[in-house]
Amino acid sequence: MASLTRIGAWLHARAENLLAAMLATMFVVFIVQIVFRYLLNFPIGWTHEISVIMWVWLVLFGTAFVVRDHEEIRFDLLYSTVSERTRRAMVVICAVTVVFFFAISLPAVLDYIGFMKVEKTAYLKIRFDWLYSIYGLFAVAMIVRQLWLGYQAIWGRPGDPIDVTKIKSGI
Template identity: 75%
Template sequence: MKSSLAGVGAWLHARAENLLAAMLATMFVVFIVQIVFRYLLNLPIGWTHEISVVMWVWMVLFGTAFVVRDSEEIRFDILYGAARPSVRRIMVLVSSLTLVVLFSISLPAVIDYILFMKVERTAYLKIRFDYLYSIYGIFAVAMIVRQLYLAWQAVWGKDADEFDHSKVSSGV
């Protein structure tokens, strides 16, 4: 059961990476189209900028919610790495619960704002803003779930991989 659940999770993670790559490819193609129209044809177009901005926002929030692993997140490695495993678990627990509380408090207002934005549309493509902003609601819920999972792991003594000072990197 556990291995099949891990297999499904790995498959979903791979599809999320594929979707993120498609967003990046879309943003790149639209950026090239924008350059061609503006500088080669001397015909500036606005919809390309609109798509680029939307793809950027969606890439950042979708990627953080579903693609970036916890080990790739930015943290204060100097303090975290110097702490004993039990202190690291306490640090994870405190930060996770703080984020759960903050995201949970803000979630009703976020959802209300997203629903309110159905009255506005983008300038060129006339896409409803509630569709565009919906990714933040998805991101907030995903962060609550992720942080609850990390807090649960910290409570039950499951420490992240032992911190290795020789392997500190930018996450790449």
């Protein structure tokens, strides 16, 4: 089990590295876009295309593989005031709902991603199925994550006690 934990920690660190590279790419391309448009008076479109692609991948890849459940921003005013048992029930209900909707939409999502192989981006000519593939990975990751959260809520250890007087930033 310790070796799996080490492997998982290593994979998580590499996912964070990839996320940082995406953010750096988006930033550099954004600066290039500003220089070309406002200093050289020569607008270029590929920079906007890369920025949008990086943003979509950054959000979906980050949510699927980097952000942990306790780091997610949520409105927990009601959640923090109920008992541990009620919180577990809320987690199970939410997990079942999310798994249900993602699971019933997954075949259509995968079909749409496959269909988009006929379209390409305007400047870089990247196939849309490659660009949209991150959503398929995101959907599968959300199903797995919610199944795990539901399992933990039913059979796992009790959650950490909630102290509404302390503000946390996910740490």
